[in-house]
Amino acid sequence: xxxxxxxxxxxxxxxxxxxxxxxxxxxxxxxxxxxxxxxxxxxxxxxxxxxxxxxxxxxxxxxxxxxxxxxxxxxxxxxxxxxxxxxxxxxxxxxxxxxxxxxxxxxxxxxxxxxxxxxxxxxxxxxxxxxxxxxxxxxxxxxxxxxxxxxxxxxxxxxxxxxxxxxxxxxxxxxxxxxxxxxxxxxxxxxxxxxxxxxxxxxxxxxxxxxxxxxxxxxxxxxxxxxxxxxxxxxxxxxxxxxxxxxxxxxxxxxxxxxxxxxxxxxxxxxxxxxxxxxxxxxxxxxxxxxxxxxxxxxxxxxxxxxxxxxxxxxxxxxxxxxxxxxxxxxxxxxxxxxxxxxxxxxxxxxxxxxxxxxxxxxxxxxxxxxxxxxxxxxxxxxxxxxxxxxxxxxxxxxxxxxxxxxxxxxxxxxxxxxxxxxxxxxxxxxxxxxxxxxxxxxxxxxxxxxxxxxxxxxxxxxxxxxxxxxxxxxxxxxxxxxxxxxxxxx
RNA sequence: GCGACGGUCGUCCAGUUUGGUCUAGGACAUCAGAUUGCCAAUCUGGUAACCCGGGUUCAAAUCCCGGCCGUCGCACCA
Numbered sequence: 001x002x003x004x005x006x007x008x009x010x011x012x013x014x015x016x017x018x019x020x021x022x023x024x025x026x027x028x029x030x031x032x033x034x035x036x037x038x039x040x041x042x043x044x045x046x047x048x049x050x051x052x053x054x055x056x057x058x059x060x061x062x063x064x065x066x067x068x069x070x071x072x073x074x075x076x077x078x079x080x081x082x083x084x085x086x087x088x089x090x091x092x093x094x095x096x097x098x099x100x101x102x103x104x105x106x107x108x109x110x111x112x113x114x115x116x117x118x119x120x121x122x123x124x125x126x127x128x129x130x131x132x133x134x135x136x137x138x139x140x141x142x143x144x145x146x147x148x149x150x151x152x153x154x155x156x157x158x159x160x161x162x163x164x165x166x167x168x169x170x171x172x173x174x175x176x177x178x179x180x181x182x183x184x185x186x187x188x189x190x191x192x193x194x195x196x197x198x199x200x201x202x203x204x205x206x207x208x209x210x211x212x213x214x215x216x217x218x219x220x221x222x223x224x225x226x227x228x229x230x231x232x233x234x235x236x237x238x239x240x241x242x243x244x245x246x247x248x249x250x251x252x253x254x255x256x257x258x259x260x261x262x263x264x265x266x267x268x269x270x271x272x273x274x275x276x277x278x279x280x281x282x283x284x285x286x287x288x289x290x291x292x293x294x295x296x297x298x299x300x301x302x303x304x305x306x307x308x309x310x311x312x313x314x315x316x317x318x319x320x321x322x323x324x325x326x327x328x329x330x331x332x333x334x335x336x337x338x339x340x341x342x343x344x345x346x347x348x349x350x351x352x353x354x355x356x357x358x359x360x361x362x363x364x365x366x367x368x369x370x371x372x373x374x375x376x377x378x379x380x381x382x383x384x385x386x387x388x389x390x391x392x393x394x395x396x397x398x399x400x401x402x403x404x405x406x407x408x409x410x411x412x413x414x415x416x417x418x419x420x421x422x423x424x425x426x427x428x429x430x431x432x433x434x435x436x437x438x439x440x441x442x443x444x445x446x447x448x449x450x451x452x453x454x455x456x457x458x459x460x461x462x463x464x465x466x467x468x469x470x471x472x473x474x475x476x477x478x479x480x481x482x483x484x485x486x487x488x489x490x491x
Numbered sequence: 492g493c494g495a496c497g498g499u500c501g502u503c504c505a506g507u508u509u510g511g512u513c514u515a516g517g518a519c520a521u522c523a524g525a526u527u528g529c530c531a532a533u534c535u536g537g538u539a540a541c542c543c544g545g546g547u548u549c550a551a552a553u554c555c556c557g558g559c560c561g562u563c564g565c566a567c568c569a
Contacts, residue, residue, distance in 0.1 A: 009502065009503090012501075012502075013501060013502060013520075019560080019561095022560095024543090024559095025542060025543035025544085025558080025559055025560085026543080026558085026559060026560095027559075027560070028559085028560090029559090029560065029561085077569085078569075081569060084567085086492090088492080089493090095492045095493075095566080095567090096492090096566075097566080097567075143492095143567095145567095145568085145569075162569075163569085195568085195569090197567080197568070198492060198566080198567050198568080199492075199566085199567070199568090201561090201562090202562095206568080298569095299569050300569060301569080302569095380530075380531090381530085381531095383530095383531060384531095385530090385531080402529095404528060404529065405527085405528055407528095432521095432522085432523095433531085434527080434528080434529090434530080434531075434532065435528070435529050435530065436529070436530030436531055436532080437530080437531045437532090438530090438531090439529080439530050439531085440530075440531045441531085452529070454528085454529075455528095464529075466529085466530085471530070473529080
């Protein structure tokens with residue numbers, strides 16, 4: 001059984017995540033729900049992101065709408081760039097990106113704006129047939145990855161956002177003005193995005209509705225090397241890679257700049273912050289890299305792009321896209337909306353249309369990767385124990401409270417301890433089955449501590465605290481539990 | 492979207508080849524009771540499934556058709 005399968009099984013059995021609408025036969029692919037355990041962990045992941053990126057860097061967080069007007073996507077380029085010309089074989093039904101197919105077969109470039117009728121004519125002229133079955137192609141159609149929605153009785157055209165950043169761009173002007181913004185300014189957002197993937201696959205890894213945590217750093221393009229905070233991270237190790245490299249290059253953020261591997265201090269600063277954040281999630285940073293994208297791979301808006309990737313049992317997985325988007329977005333929105341989106345940089349009183357560097361994080365993929373990198377199996381007395389070694393601050397439950405047995409008042413005592421802690425910590429009370437079984441159940445969902453009430457507790461008001469990873473136990477006064485748990489939550 | 496293969500309790504699997512003894516079985520998990528009392532113990536009992544729709548047939552988990560979902564490959568992935 002692969003690690004992917006093990007995590008998948010754990011997710012289904014223990015309430016991390018599962019398919020949406022699963023009791024109905026018409027449940028569409030690419031939609032997944034977080035169960036109680038997964039939701040708790042996801043919330044904690046987001047809170048860590050807030051701490052390590054948003055608060056650390058003094059960013060502002062907003063929460064925007066998921067449905068946005070058509071104009072937004074005219075301005076963003078999604079209406080034109082996101083709409084691919086496709087053609088369907090009339091015989092076998094296979095669908096092809098016809099612009100690419102024509103280029104491949106004839107060497108003739110098909111401009112993005114070419115009319116469908118002109119593309120049809122090209123197919124005729126070159127007598128192109130389906131490569132699979134030699135059947136005839138039908139008429140050119142258009143496929144857009146955005147979900148359209150109709151608003152109001154007239155069903156006015158609008159779209160579910162395909163990336164959360166668009167709300168940040170359209171909100172930028174007001175936020176900057178009213179919140180007394182200064183460049184560089186990071187605006188952050190956690191929320192859902194929607195893409196009509198042709199072939200969603202592998203549970204949380206390719207979804208049609210998914211969570212993003214995005215950060216858009218608005219900056220003055222003339223001051224990309226003026227980053228006072230850079231000193232905090234100058235010796236942080238960045239792991240850089242480009243396709244074709246023999247291995248990953250480990251350099252400090254400082255050296256990455258002096259060697260020209262990263263274009264400027266601003267980009268290096270955020271790559272370093274991101275590295276430090278992911279180290280704290282418990283992902284094995286030795287199995288991560290920033291892959292520099294080639295020109296062909298970059299998104300239509302990006303001028304420099306690094307993907308933060310992590311090695312998993314199913315290969316390298318992109319968790320974060322780090323794109324230098326230049327002024328592509330604000331220019332587009334300024335032109336389409338006819339609003340002036342320039343701001344004054346107080347450093348030199350110049351008026352600039354800010355450039356944007358973004359960290360676009362996939363939350364669902366991150367959650368999956370943390371689960372996979374945290375999952376361990378080890379032999380204990382001929383039995384295999386499965387342990388999720390989640391950091392205490394990411395664990396869905398921090399502490400399990402267990403009476404060794406229910407009689408002699410141990411049950412009541414344990415319930416009392418539980419009710420004293422449950423409002424301030426994520427706790428779980430369990431008195432069913434043998435103590436060993438209860439420990440195993442806890443460690444399988446990553447609970448780092450178990451507090452056990454035994455006979456001694458009744459005499460001196462102490463309990464045992466058992467550690468998930470080592471299975472060692474300490475004895476602690478009940479009155480010290482709060483302090484112990486608060487300490488354990490320290491990041 | 493195309494192709495190949497698949498879909499049975501929460502999970503994994505048996506049953507489908509050759510339609511009927513399937514009133515669908517087991518293991519693990521889970522629940523209740525008993526017992527034990529610090530690492531998945533034992534005993535007893537319970538909950539719980541044939542993906543959906545149609546067809547063939549006296550009879551369908553089993554055969555046929557369609558749909559949905561999954562895995563893999565191709566294509567796609569701003």
